[in-house]
Amino acid sequence: MAGAMKGRCHCGAVQITVAAPPAEVLRCNCTLCRKTGWRGGYWPPGEVTIAAQADAISPYVQGKRTITGWICRRCGCFTHWTPLTASPERMGVNMRMFETGEWHHLPVREVDGARL
Numbered sequence: 001m002a003g004a005m006k007g008r009c010h011c012g013a014v015q016i017t018v019a020a021p022p023a024e025v026l027r028c029n030c031t032l033c034r035k036t037g038w039r040g041g042y043w044p045p046g047e048v049t050i051a052a053q054a055d056a057i058s059p060y061v062q063g064k065r066t067i068t069g070w071i072c073r074r075c076g077c078f079t080h081w082t083p084l085t086a087s088p089e090r091m092g093v094n095m096r097m098f099e100t101g102e103w104h105h106l107p108v109r110e111v112d113g114a115r116l
């Protein structure tokens with residue numbers, strides 16, 4: 001069993017800690033995921049700690065306004081999202097914020113988000 005994982009945006013202004021690796025990584029083909037390079041890991045919000053100064057991250061809300069995406073204002077990494085009207089029991093973290101060796105071995109689930 002693996003323990004907590006620690007990740008960060010490129011500049012380090014946003015530090016992310018999760019309780020344990022996710023069971024799978026989602027790769028989605030919707031425009032947002034494609035253009036931000038998103039690789040999704042999902043956890044209950046209580047299992048994710050985001051450490052960042054309030055002015056270090058910028059919210060991005062679009063489309064159906066189901067989630068708030070968070071972007072580091074310094075380096076531009078799309079680090080995580082939190083639910084607005086989407087399922088409140090989970091939030092998403094961009095797995096690319098972790099070292100590749102920590103998640104590249106995990107199963108990948110393809111999501112056809114472009115059709116949703």
Ligand SMILES: [Zn+2]
Pocket residue numbers: 009010011012013014072073074075076077
């Ligand atoms: Zn950054």
